[in-house]
Amino acid sequence: MATGLLGRMHRLRHASGWIFGTMLFSSCLSLIASFVLSKEAITLAADPNANLSCNINAVISCGTVGSAWQSHLLGFPNAFLGLIAEPVVITVAAASLAGVRFPRGFMYAAQIVYTLGLIFAYWLFYQSMFHIGALCPWCLLVTLSTTLVFSTLTHINIRDGNLFLPARLSSALRTGIGFNLDLLIVVIWLLMIVLAIVLKYGDRLFG
């Protein structure tokens, strides 16, 4: 399978350059989205009825999402967390692209912290979808890019054996990644989210 175009694509996907490149790109998207959301949180704080750029209709509305309690869980807009955390991810990705190899413990800690971030992002997505009853495009971008950063970080950590896992589990995971099972899982996961969104909001999304 390591011949021709497919083989080249396969090697590219598992090369550090590609993985960290994807991580850098995704974390930049996250940072941009966090910046826009922070800016809107401030606008909204000054004027609760402000007409935000992304209040498109009843379903797609960051005003609605932004005013919900879930959007400032810790007493300040969640987006501020993105402003704090994403530059760190960007730094790690950029340094790795430049050839820096971080110690195992460092990458392990990064995996743990980022997993917490992922859980938080999906909790917010769940709240927005089922309790607030509106979606905001910038929050969806955060959900997407967080997923991508998480998958690239996990990819690299399994490939390089950074996770302090038992030898057999570690080799099984590495084989799975060698067969691109991680890619398969991420694609299925994202498609499931798209399906959930169109199922719940389809008729009003385009209305």
Place this chain on the structure above:
Amino acid sequence: MSKHDRLRAKAREVRLAQERAERRRKRIRIAIGAGSLVIVGLLVAIFAVVYTSASHDRTTASGVLVTPANLAASGAIPVGQTSAPVTVEIYLDYMCPACGKFEQANATELDRLLAAGTIKLELHPMNFLDSRSKGTNYSTRTANAVATTADQAADKVWVLSKALYANQPEEGTSGLTDQQIADLATTAGVPQATVDAFKNRTFDTWVTNSNDAAFKAGVQGTPTIKINGTHFEGDVYNAGPLTQAIEQAAGGAS
């Protein structure tokens, strides 16, 4: 253990490891096959949902403005005798808890003043709280029901409106179902043919326009009360102040 035995054991170990690896590869190939099928299935499902909801949109009346009959000159839904000297305008959203509190405090007084011919009401139903009903658009559904009643059975508007408040769901819940709203209207005495017409959602667009017009006219939230066109700034959550202001206006008019 002889050297030979050790070599044999080692060879067996290697063979076992190879078999294990082969089994694992096989499982992974099966997983990839299954996963690919899942992806295809998901793509088909997504396209099917998007396609049906897009075509669904074209067949419903959404986007077409139909204005209810029997509206007041202001474009609001009138209640009471047109000859009444005082006009009380109420901007409301059936999902809004403050509107519910207003109603609870003042319904009896409003009923009395309506019966006495002192006031007529003009209801401006709004739907800006649609986002607060878990995507069921409770505000629009109820406002459409009231608009449909205004269109076909104008004398039942006020009882329906009161029934909706008496059964008001908590803000942020999915609200009453269409069936519950229909049952409630039937109990309130709205004719069956009118109740059956709720589901056509004929006046959705009118409700949205009415909502936007209210905001454009400077309404900042609900309930907003105007007496003969003047914004009532007093306490709307206790009976008394509103009645006083109305009676003052009535005294001034006569």
